[in-house]
Amino acid sequence: MAAAEREAEAKGRECSKEEARRRLRELDVADKFSRLPLPKASVLLPLVVRAGRLCLLLTLRAPQLRRSPGEVCFPGGKSEENDKDEIDTALREAKEEVGLPPEKVEVICRLVPGIDKMNHLVTPVVGFIEDTFQATPNPDEVSDVFVMPLEYFIRPLNYMALPYKTSSGYLTWMHCFTYHDHERNKSFKIWGLTAHFAVFLALVVFRTKPTFEVDYDLDNLISSAESKFMNLYASVNEKKKSNL
Ligand SMILES: CC(C)(COP(=O)(O)O)[C@@H](O)C(=O)NCCC(=O)NCCSC(=O)CCC(=O)O
Ligand SMILES: Nc1ncnc2c1ncn2[C@@H]1O[C@H](COP(=O)(O)O)[C@@H](OP(=O)(O)O)[C@H]1O
Numbered sequence: 001m002a003a004a005e006r007e008a009e010a011k012g013r014e015c016s017k018e019e020a021r022r023r024l025r026e027l028d029v030a031d032k033f034s035r036l037p038l039p040k041a042s043v044l045l046p047l048v049v050r051a052g053r054l055c056l057l058l059t060l061r062a063p064q065l066r067r068s069p070g071e072v073c074f075p076g077g078k079s080e081e082n083d084k085d086e087i088d089t090a091l092r093e094a095k096e097e098v099g100l101p102p103e104k105v106e107v108i109c110r111l112v113p114g115i116d117k118m119n120h121l122v123t124p125v126v127g128f129i130e131d132t133f134q135a136t137p138n139p140d141e142v143s144d145v146f147v148m149p150l151e152y153f154i155r156p157l158n159y160m161a162l163p164y165k166t167s168s169g170y171l172t173w174m175h176c177f178t179y180h181d182h183e184r185n186k187s188f189k190i191w192g193l194t195a196h197f198a199v200f201l202a203l204v205v206f207r208t209k210p211t212f213e214v215d216y217d218l219d220n221l222i223s224s225a226e227s228k229f230m231n232l233y234a235s236v237n238e239k240k241k242s243n244l
């Protein structure tokens with residue numbers, strides 16, 4: 001590749017990274033949901049530029065894990081006593097699981113949280129990692145690490161929406177993507193909570209209507225995401241009350 005072309009490509013990458021940063025910061029929820037009375041977990045949504053495209057790094061959970069073995073998820077886990085906030089938890093877990101040094105992550109924002117089947121408040125923390133990062137998966141927790149284009153979460157080649165009832169009885173749709181990594185000739189299924197975070201991230205970054213249905217108002221992403229979350233949170237509380 002000629003030097004001028006390389007320079008133009010690098011410039012393009014910088015611009016799109018810059019724009020992604022700006023769009024993501026606009027949707028930062030910071031500590032808005034931090035005081036909700038639920039046990040907490042965090043995930044890191046690691047953005048990386050590969051071949052000029054914004055990509056996401058994901059993990060395949062080890063088969064011997066008690067919870068969600070063999071499922072695709074982001075690096076992350078439950079909050080520990082010494083974590084000062086959700087960002088700390090996400091960075092500590094990413095170091096433990098894929099060997100990502102916290103100082104090599106440019107944290108951009110926290111997005112609207114989700115609630116998992118154990119009723120943890122799960123906060124997605126978005127950060128850029130260096131393009132050259134090579135993961136060292138911890139085999140106790142992670143059996144594989146892969147990188148895929150963020151754009152796949154708005155323009156997938158293989159997508160299904162599955163009806164889903166949350167643990168609190170809240171009825172919703174669950175995204176289910178199958179991504180084939182041609183270089184490694186391996187397919188990965190990204191669904192549930194992980195797909196929910198990836199789709200929202202892609203919507204924030206690309207601000208484009210996806211090729212499938214989403215229940216967000218694209219002109220009011222933040223307020224629609226927050227009200228969707230608050231409905232889910234209310235249903236969790238209702239369920240707790242009815243179990244008393
Ligand atoms: C919630 C967790 C971040 C906690 O981390 P830990 O390592 O302590 O287990 C993590 O379990 C997680 O990311 N879970 C979701 C994994 C996922 O998306 N699986 C695919 C579909 S199942 C689903 O989405 C139901 C929701 C759930 O609670 O898992
Ligand atoms: N068989 C196993 N071997 C190693 N770690 C395990 C494990 N089963 C669970 N864990 C880890 O122990 C923590 C608590 O798991 P559980 O939810 O099953 O109680 C989680 O870590 P993180 O929260 O640090 O990611 C989980 O990944």
Ligand SMILES: [Mg+2]
Nearest residue numbers: 075076077093
């Ligand atoms: Mg974990």
